Amino acid sequence: MLIALCGDKGAPGVTTSTLAIASAWPEAAIVVEASPAGGDLAIRLRPKGSVLPEAPTVLSVVTASRGADGTDAVANHSHVLNSTTRVVPGPASAEQFSNIGDWAPLADALGRSSVPVFADLGHLHAASATIAVAARADLVVVVSRPDMPSVVRVRERLIRAATHLARMRGAAPRLFPLLVSTSRHGQADVADLGAVLAETPARPFLVDAGFLAHDPAAVRRLQAGEEPAGRLARTALMRTARTVVDQIERIAKVPAHATAGSASEAGS
Ligand SMILES: Nc1ncnc2c1ncn2[C@@H]1O[C@H](COP(=O)(O)OP(=O)(O)OP(=O)(O)O)[C@@H](O)[C@H]1O
Numbered sequence: 001m002l003i004a005l006c007g008d009k010g011a012p013g014v015t016t017s018t019l020a021i022a023s024a025w026p027e028a029a030i031v032v033e034a035s036p037a038g039g040d041l042a043i044r045l046r047p048k049g050s051v052l053p054e055a056p057t058v059l060s061v062v063t064a065s066r067g068a069d070g071t072d073a074v075a076n077h078s079h080v081l082n083s084t085t086r087v088v089p090g091p092a093s094a095e096q097f098s099n100i101g102d103w104a105p106l107a108d109a110l111g112r113s114s115v116p117v118f119a120d121l122g123h124l125h126a127a128s129a130t131i132a133v134a135a136r137a138d139l140v141v142v143v144s145r146p147d148m149p150s151v152v153r154v155r156e157r158l159i160r161a162a163t164h165l166a167r168m169r170g171a172a173p174r175l176f177p178l179l180v181s182t183s184r185h186g187q188a189d190v191a192d193l194g195a196v197l198a199e200t201p202a203r204p205f206l207v208d209a210g211f212l213a214h215d216p217a218a219v220r221r222l223q224a225g226e227e228p229a230g231r232l233a234r235t236a237l238m239r240t241a242r243t244v245v246d247q248i249e250r251i252a253k254v255p256a257h258a259t260a261g262s263a264s265e266a267g268s
């Protein structure tokens with residue numbers, strides 16, 4: 001299973017949300033940082049108090065995926081963060097990403113991984129290098145903040161993503177808006193966003209919507225490699241991440257054609 005997470009200008013939270021949701025996944029999961037602007041995980045993560053080794057990175061997966069046997073290229077080129085979560089950090093600079101050229105083999109390797117992959121695609125638009133990964137994904141999570149400028153942006157982003165991904169896939173994409181909010185306001189924020197999106201062409205492609213709590217202390221603990229099923233599970237960040245995981249698991253059980261509108265609806 002491949003879950004892609006992306007965002008838009010001025011609505012930070014994609015990398016952190018990817019990490020939180022993958023860590024809340026009940027079994028093994030891999031975070032792949034494929035944000036063309038450059039990676040943050042190699043700088044932020046400190047499992048067992050140590051920085052991650054310089055390699056492998058997502059560039060190692062790209063190289064392996066071009067070879068004859070890319071079946072477990074992702075798992076074979078990942079680092080351990082905690083007992084269930086592995087990570088493939090992105091290279092620190094955008095220049096190193098620009099060497100990738102063709103992203104299709106990477107998209108294919110991520111899609112074929114035997115361990116569920118949560119891929120951070122950074123800011124996504126039609127001309128993004130990572131659009132091939134979004135088109136291959138089983139679900140595209142679009143991260144936003146709940147303030148009005150961010151909601152206006154995410155609305156436009158979802159409409160464009162629905163149209164573009166439907167054309168690329170020749171089938172309906174499944175889109176999931178995710179707000180970085182608070183435990184207190186998250187549900188109301190999601191309801192408000194639902195009202196904003198109700199009459200848009202993106203509506204048939206929205207399979208659900210949810211929120212993660214803004215919880216800086218829990219983010220720090222997660223980045224330090226603390227076990228997500230231990231005391232960290234009681235934090236607002238991980239409780240809301242588990243709810244999002246439940247939502248994603250429900251979506252994954254339903255065949256794609258039964259959960260979203262048709263490609264022609266998005267293209268019209
Ligand atoms: N749920 C959260 N709780 C607390 N802090 C958060 C949360 N989500 C994001 N942040 C903080 O916001 C900042 C930006 O988040 P993050 O790096 O995840 O955003 P991004 O969309 O990946 O940004 P970029 O465009 O730079 O890749 C970081 O300092 C991160 O710790």
Ligand SMILES: [Mg+2]
Binds near residue numbers: 016035040120122
């Ligand atoms: Mg990021």
